[in-house]
Amino acid sequence: MAAKQRTALVTGGVQGLGAAAARALAEADVVVAVGHLGCGAQAEAFGRETGIPVFEWDVGDFDACARGVADVEEAIGPIDILVNNAGVNRDGMFHKMDRKDWDAVLRVDLGSMFNVTRQVIGGMRQRGFGRIINISSVNAAKGQAGQTNYCAAKAGVEGFTRALAHESAGKGVTVNAIAPGYADTAMVAALPDDILDQILAKVPLSRLAEPDEIGRCVRFLASQDAGFITGATLPVNGGLLMG
Helix, strand or coil: CCCCCCEEEECCCCCHHHHHHHHHHHHCCCEEEEEECCCHHHHHHHHHHHCCCEEECCCCCHHHHHHHHHHHHHHHCCCCEEEECCCCCCCCCHHHCCHHHHHHHHHHHHHHHHHHHHHHHHHHHHHCCEEEEEECCCHHHHCCCCCHHHHHHHHHHHHHHHHHHHHHHHHCEEEEEEEECCECCHHHHCCCHHHHHHHHHCCCCCCCECHHHHHHHHHHHHCHHHCCCCCCEEEECCCCCCC
């Protein structure tokens, strides 16, 4: 009997690391759908280019997630693989940070862990299979000035990952995180050259990660080869945390 073709949802999946993850999974013969919010023409172009169906909703809104995931499952079937990638940043020194910037990052980067995962975890447990892959950051462990909100959220992602892994292991569901370092994305490209030089000087491999390198890590954690890995955070940071 042929193996079941798996299905996947990647949030924040039309650009950067999310798009790379979606492409990597599709290359592994996974049926993929992606979510986004407000990407407009970029989302349309991604859908045309890849043939991957694109859905729009706010991952910070629980009810919107319930509707969005239901639409995805109507289109491609029950979700076997969830990649929680959607995130925002609102950087600023803490002593000057507005409450709205704190709330915005926690709402999306951490709140989405509950809002999206809650929609699929029951089905995964019932079917006896699931792969949940949460995108964290090197800064969850390292810390970064000007990112107390982001670092707090991403550290929460890793705690969420470990706790849910404990709860889900007996039901055939693995839960892992990936903590990328600095990658060649639009967000990093927008940094001033002198800041980027300072970052690269601290990376032993002396370069940024390619988004496809993160995508291949997602594909590995989603595969049968990673079936005995759960509760882990995979560091993909060019050696930035070796010290």
